[in-house]
Amino acid sequence: MAANPSEIETLVQNRKYAAGFITDIESDSVPPGLSEDVVRLISARKQEPEWLLEFRLKAYRRWLTMREPRWAHVQYPKIDYQAISYYSAPKSMKDAPKSLDDVDPKLIETYNKLGIPLREQEMLAGVVPDRPQVAVDVVFDSVSVGTTFKKKLAEAGVIFCSISEAVREHPALVKQYLGTVVPFADNFYASLNSAVFTDGSFVFVPRGVRCPMELSTYFRINERNTGQFERTLIICEDDAHVSYLEGCTAPQRDENQLHAAVVELVALDRAEIKYSTVQNWYPGDENGVGGIYNFVTKRGDCRGVASKISWTQVETGSAVTWKYPSCILRGDDSVGEFYSVALTHHRQQADTGTKMIHLGRNTKSTIVSKGISAGHGQQAYRGLVRVGEKAEGARNHTQCDSLLIGSNCGAHTFPYTEVRNPTAIVEHEATTSKIGEDQLFYCRSRGIGEEDAVSMIVNGFCKDVFKELPMEFAVEAQKLLQVSLEGAVG
Amino acid sequence: MTKLLEIENLHARIGDNEILKGLDLSVGAGEIHAIMGPNGAGKSTLSKVLAGAEDYVVTSGTIRYQGQDIAEQSAEQRAAHGIFMGFQYPVEIPGVSNMMFLKAAVNAQRKERGEPEMAANDFLAWVRHRVKQMKMDPAMLSRGVNQGFSGGEKKRNEILQMLVLEPKLMVLDETDSGLDIDALKIVSDGINAMRSPERATILVTHYQRLLDYVQPDFVHVLAAGRIVKSGGPELARELEEKGYGWLQAA
Ligand SMILES: Nc1ncnc2c1ncn2[C@@H]1O[C@H](COP(=O)(O)OP(=O)(O)OP(=O)(O)O)[C@@H](O)[C@H]1O
Ligand SMILES: [Mg+2]
Numbered sequence: 001m002a003a004n005p006s007e008i009e010t011l012v013q014n015r016k017y018a019a020g021f022i023t024d025i026e027s028d029s030v031p032p033g034l035s036e037d038v039v040r041l042i043s044a045r046k047q048e049p050e051w052l053l054e055f056r057l058k059a060y061r062r063w064l065t066m067r068e069p070r071w072a073h074v075q076y077p078k079i080d081y082q083a084i085s086y087y088s089a090p091k092s093m094k095d096a097p098k099s100l101d102d103v104d105p106k107l108i109e110t111y112n113k114l115g116i117p118l119r120e121q122e123m124l125a126g127v128v129p130d131r132p133q134v135a136v137d138v139v140f141d142s143v144s145v146g147t148t149f150k151k152k153l154a155e156a157g158v159i160f161c162s163i164s165e166a167v168r169e170h171p172a173l174v175k176q177y178l179g180t181v182v183p184f185a186d187n188f189y190a191s192l193n194s195a196v197f198t199d200g201s202f203v204f205v206p207r208g209v210r211c212p213m214e215l216s217t218y219f220r221i222n223e224r225n226t227g228q229f230e231r232t233l234i235i236c237e238d239d240a241h242v243s244y245l246e247g248c249t250a251p252q253r254d255e256n257q258l259h260a261a262v263v264e265l266v267a268l269d270r271a272e273i274k275y276s277t278v279q280n281w282y283p284g285d286e287n288g289v290g291g292i293y294n295f296v297t298k299r300g301d302c303r304g305v306a307s308k309i310s311w312t313q314v315e316t317g318s319a320v321t322w323k324y325p326s327c328i329l330r331g332d333d334s335v336g337e338f339y340s341v342a343l344t345h346h347r348q349q350a351d352t353g354t355k356m357i358h359l360g361r362n363t364k365s366t367i368v369s370k371g372i373s374a375g376h377g378q379q380a381y382r383g384l385v386r387v388g389e390k391a392e393g394a395r396n397h398t399q400c401d402s403l404l405i406g407s408n409c410g411a412h413t414f415p416y417t418e419v420r421n422p423t424a425i426v427e428h429e430a431t432t433s434k435i436g437e438d439q440l441f442y443c444r445s446r447g448i449g450e451e452d453a454v455s456m457i458v459n460g461f462c463k464d465v466f467k468e469l470p471m472e473f474a475v476e477a478q479k480l481l482q483v484s485l486e487g488a489v490g
Numbered sequence: 491m492t493k494l495l496e497i498e499n500l501h502a503r504i505g506d507n508e509i510l511k512g513l514d515l516s517v518g519a520g521e522i523h524a525i526m527g528p529n530g531a532g533k534s535t536l537s538k539v540l541a542g543a544e545d546y547v548v549t550s551g552t553i554r555y556q557g558q559d560i561a562e563q564s565a566e567q568r569a570a571h572g573i574f575m576g577f578q579y580p581v582e583i584p585g586v587s588n589m590m591f592l593k594a595a596v597n598a599q600r601k602e603r604g605e606p607e608m609a610a611n612d613f614l615a616w617v618r619h620r621v622k623q624m625k626m627d628p629a630m631l632s633r634g635v636n637q638g639f640s641g642g643e644k645k646r647n648e649i650l651q652m653l654v655l656e657p658k659l660m661v662l663d664e665t666d667s668g669l670d671i672d673a674l675k676i677v678s679d680g681i682n683a684m685r686s687p688e689r690a691t692i693l694v695t696h697y698q699r700l701l702d703y704v705q706p707d708f709v710h711v712l713a714a715g716r717i718v719k720s721g722g723p724e725l726a727r728e729l730e731e732k733g734y735g736w737l738q739a740a
Binding site for chain 2 (some may be wrong): 436441442443444445449450456457459462463
């Protein structure tokens with residue numbers, strides 16, 4: 001049968017962005033612009049110790065000498081870094097709330113609208129008793145507005161708080177690990193982040209502890225012309241275990257907003273970190289106006305033997321994405337995994353993938369990447385598998401599939417492999433397919449409407465990744481894809 | 491009495507290619523019609539046009555189903571009202587389990603007809619019953635729709651879907667092609683099981699052997715976009731013997 005792409009395209013045209021509302025609260029923002037003074041001011045506002053100010057200043061000075069990377073398969077106008085405000089905090093947060101009761105009710109309302117209950121009793125209300133509890137940290141513009149279930153976590157010995165709080169309460173730990181996975185000079189955006197990061201989450205799971213619940217952080221950019229530069233640091237000591245999820249949304253605005261986060265994970269001997277992301281930043285409208293620029297450096301260090309770091313991401317938002325969650329497999333027998341679903345629609349562009357750096361012996365990595373492009377969306381998978389000289393018996397398997405919806409979108413695959421040990425086995429499989437009229441017609445001839453058929457086919461395509469997500473987030477991710485592909489039929 | 495299906499002077503094209511050129515066919519409830527004809531004659535085209543494929547344009551003529559002109563009905567509406575097409579080349583949908591697919595189909599059809607969804611347990615029992623009837627391995631239910639199925643397994647899966655959905659008008663496009671001898675028997679049993687005074691079946695086939703198991707009431711020859719000859723079961727045997735050449739010459 002002849003394909004009739006225009007029809008499928010209309011299906012995915014009218015994507016609605018449900019999280020696009022703006023919260024009207026007074027905020028305390030630093031005027032736009034970046035200089036050493038601004039870096040000092042951020043550090044002072046947060047009453048940081050001297051060593052951290054030094055870290056920021058070193059990063060800032062290095063950043064001044066760096067150039068924005070241009071190798072990615074994305075196009076966007078030059079960003080004016082002097083037009084961005086590097087710090088914005090809701091005003092009522094100025095004296096750091098002691099509990100959620102001190103938090104501006106409008107903020108709580110914002111999160112309720114997003115379906116993220118901030119109060120523990122609300123989280124528990126009406127919930128089946130044996131459903132796993134989820135502790136949530138919430139970052140609004142640049143500031144963490146509260147973490148739930150702290151007490152229960154503390155009893156288990158787990159620290160879960162904002163990174164600002166960690167700097168105050170656990171400075172030795174932060175100092176020991178910050179910047180050890182993503183050095184301040186790593187790349188343009190990581191340096192920028194190191195200079196101006198404002199908040200983010202901190203997790204520390206001590207030796208032998210399995211974190212008793214899922215941990216989760218929700219990020220939201222609200223303020224106009226504000227960049228969000230959060231920094232997340234997760235440490236699992238020997239035999240410790242944690243599953244962590246981040247979710248992101250932003251209001252619908254005409255101008256672009258910059259998000260340049262850094263995430264560092266450290267897994268010691270036999271430790272396991274599972275990091276899941278459901279990213280739904282505002283993607284811009286169908287003409288490509290507005291939306292978030294998402295330039296993120298995420299890296300996990302399997303420092304200990306038999307440690308494991310697993311990245312799972314579902315990316316449906318952002319105007320431009322540049323992101324390669326990576327694993328450094330340093331410890332012998334360590335394992336790195338990357339499971340990704342990325343959807344680009346309208347004028348969205350994504351250049352995403354992963355890096356697996358095999359240094360230790362018998363290290364294993366698995367990459368499953370599912371890219372979906374619709375409308376005029378452009379997507380590139382960029383993956384590096386590097387096997388060092390000493391990585392005897394290293395193995396990698398990469399599966400990289402692209403699904404095209406309509407004929408104006410594109411998918412590109414750039415796999416890089418560098419193998420320096422002859423015993424390594426590196427496998428790569430890639431497919432590109434189209435949702436065909438024939439698949440749609442098959443579903444419709446059985447009574448399944450067009451929209452449901454598209455979302456069913458897409459979900460089927462993503463199945464290998466969804467099954468890696470924690471249960472309740474898998475449901476969330478499926479819904480998100482469905483909404484993202486919602487459109488007017490006929 | 492109105493016929494279940496009445497096709498009059500049907501013209502349909504794809505792109506600039508006119509495929510159906512004035513086709514007439516009328517099928518009464520309770521009847522089984524076999525359509526045979528040379529490759530490229532338009533048999534699959536007819537099947538897809540009946541099922542509501544939108545890449546074919548009906549340029550003139552009418553299709554009446556249960557007395558109503560269905561020109562304006564979408565494929566999914568036709569399905570909900572009981573038109574089922576068994577595909578000559580069933581499509582694969584990776585990652586969507588057969589079970590999920592069947593459930594989505596059944597419930598979508600019920601919704602369209604204003605009926606409540608089927609209870610999960612009832613549905614499961616119903617599907618299992620049909621799987622057994624088709625002598626299929628129940629494990630296939632958790633596999634992707636036709637994903638990695640052999641040619642014959644795909645055809646059998648078409649009949650399974652038909653049995654689960656219980657349509658009124660079944661248009662089976664070469665369901666017998668690619669089946670081994672045992673599978674042909676099972677598929678034929680499935681088709682016969684659906685035989686009833688309210689239902690009708692159109693079998694598109696190239697071979698007499700299917701018609702040995704499923705006795706047609708009428709046999710038609712479709713050539714160059716039209717029904718050029720109709721008769722009883724004996725016509726199929728005649729065709730098997732002589733081919734189609736003598737018809738075109740006539
Ligand atoms: N997309 C298309 N564009 C142009 N011609 C087409 C297209 N699809 C089908 N056709 C033509 O329409 C004619 C009828 O095809 P159809 O599939 O209906 O034949 P058929 O009778 O089912 O044949 P077979 O016995 O081989 O299955 C063929 O000549 C075919 O090449
Ligand atoms: Mg055919």
